[in-house]
Amino acid sequence: MTANYNIDSLLDEIVTLPSLPSSVTRITQLVNAPDSSLSDVARAIQADPALAIKTLRLVNSAYYGLSHKVTSVDHAVALLGMKVIKNLAFTATVFDTFHKGTGALLRHSVSCGVAMRILIAGHRELHDMDQDEAFVFGLLHDVGKIILEQFLPKEVESAHLLSRANEIPLFEAERSIIGVDHAELGSRLAQQWGLSKELVGAIAGHHNLAACPNEAARGLAATTAIADYICNMSGIGSALKSTGYIADEMWDAAGFAVSDYPKLLDEFFGSLDSVDELIEMSS
Amino acid sequence: MNSATDWIRQGAGLVGPISLRNGSVGKVVLVGPRDNAKGAMVVLASGDAGGAQAVPLMDALKLMHPRQVVDILCTQERAFGESGLTPIELP
DSSP: OOOOOOHHHHHHHTOOOOOOOHHHHHHHHHHHOTTOOHHHHHHHHHTSHHHHHHHHHHHTSTTTTOSSOOOOHHHHHHHHOHHHHHHHHHHHHHHHHHTTSOHHHHHHHHHHHHHHHHHHHTTTTTOOOOHHHHHHHHHHTTHHHHHHHHHOHHHHHHHHHHHHHHTOOHHHHHHHHTSSOHHHHHHHHHHHTTOOHHHHHHHHHSSOGGGOSSHHHHHHHHHHHHHHHHHHHTTOOSSTTOOOOOOTHHHHHHTOOGGGHHHHHHHHHHTHHHHHHHHHHHO | OOOOOOOEEETTEEEEEEEOTTSOEEEEEEOSOTTSTTSEEEEEEETTTTEEEEEEGGGSGGGSOHHHHHHHHHHHHHHHOSSOOOOOOOO
């Protein structure tokens, strides 16, 4: 089987990228608008009951570690602030998208989100980003795989076989079989959803920094790659026999000292309960 | 491509090869959980008489690549940890 598509022909002929629900688009607009208020955001969430329920479940999860139960969206918004709520509503939406993929991919993606949260918290001097935003980077880094699995399942299976047979990274096998890899497709989806250029760049470059559209995205793409690698080495891969590939350039670009890793991994292993809880509430 | 360490089981432990930044080569031996300072040891050849020097992993970190550190600690957690990770499968 040979490469058939470039990204544009794939999107024209085969793949329809899922659109972001209008409620989430509205919330994003409100958060970015300087004159909107907390109650505007709360109202936008309440207008979508399914989203409101998921938002409350997430707010009350161990991941946020609040000491008391939050029962209203107004309270949640007041407590957590608009930016956190935006990421939270977005996460709830992404979970819906992930239910079109495999359970293994969902677990891998949520675990990467948790790993990113820990890595970014340990590296505040490099990245001015809150932890919920970091979680979304990990959660979405492989979103292109869902799209490929949905529209091109036979080709994806062939790519897995090629990756294992030739001991090459899956993204290289995808390019060889399909002509496009999950990172490129995922970044296109993130772009369509109007996500930040840093997130679009990190998804594009998490296997290859040369695919990052700008310098600012390189450090975040490299950190995403390390979160991905940690999950794969922990046996939380998105493929049964993960190749555990990571390009050498990622380690320098992420900027952690070798002595940082034991503590970061301690935190990651100690946070795995929250992965199970987040997966449970995503359904 | 970069691949993870090739581990083999020896008794109750796991053993894998390692090359350090200073050019020395040896083995990593995993025998217990991460909170045991001697749960992961780096064993290097020492002298001409076929002797060996064993140092705890944490004392050898500066001579290691971050990828090796992640590989080793994740494998140690999967083999001996209590966080519920899938146990490592070895041939």
